[in-house]
Amino acid sequence: MTYPDPATCDDRIYAFRSVHPDGRSSLGFRWPLTPGAVVEADGPFTDRPDDGCPAREGDGICLAHTAAGMASGRIPAITVLVCSYDPADLLGTEPDGSKVRVKRCRVESVHDLPGVLRGADGAEGHDCLPTPANLSRADLSRADLYGADLSRAKLSGAIVDRATTWPAGFDPIAAGVRVAR
Secondary structure, eight states: OOOOOGGGGGGSEEEEEEEOTTSBOTTSOBOOOSTTOEEEOOOOOOOOTTOOSOSSTTSOEEEESSHHHHHTTOOOTTEEEEEEEOGGGEEEEOTTSSEEEESEEEEEEEEEHHHHHHTOOOOEEOOOOOSSOBOTTOBOTTOBOTTOOOSSOBOTTOEEOTTOBOOTTOOTTTTTOEEOO
């Protein structure tokens, strides 16, 4: 298996999306959990440059550029795919830049996000993600963050529930998270 060369990271645009642990999307599409796998929409594609969401099956692949965009799929940010796409494959972008719709993309890496936050070595693949993690408005419901180093993570507006576990001494309310009811 080959991974992209970090020197070429500027050639593609990076985005991400959360999926269920088995790779399913909110509409039941099963994403490959294999770095390097290419996903391609069948088309036909609608001419909607100001819309980052497919209008129907085949109308593109929805990827997120922000945690809010990822949260719009209503899948907790537990299994997160870092994907990349060629700018020529861009079909549409949400006005706020939170999501894009593309013809095809490549899975660059697969992450157990709570594990990453705990410092676990659970990532598969290569990506060009910046640090620190910006999890503002992410859905962290049911996430086990017990051993995570959240000292630099941006969590303002992240959604959690009573099942979310935190590192000892961490104050989620002070970090700006919202508890789902």
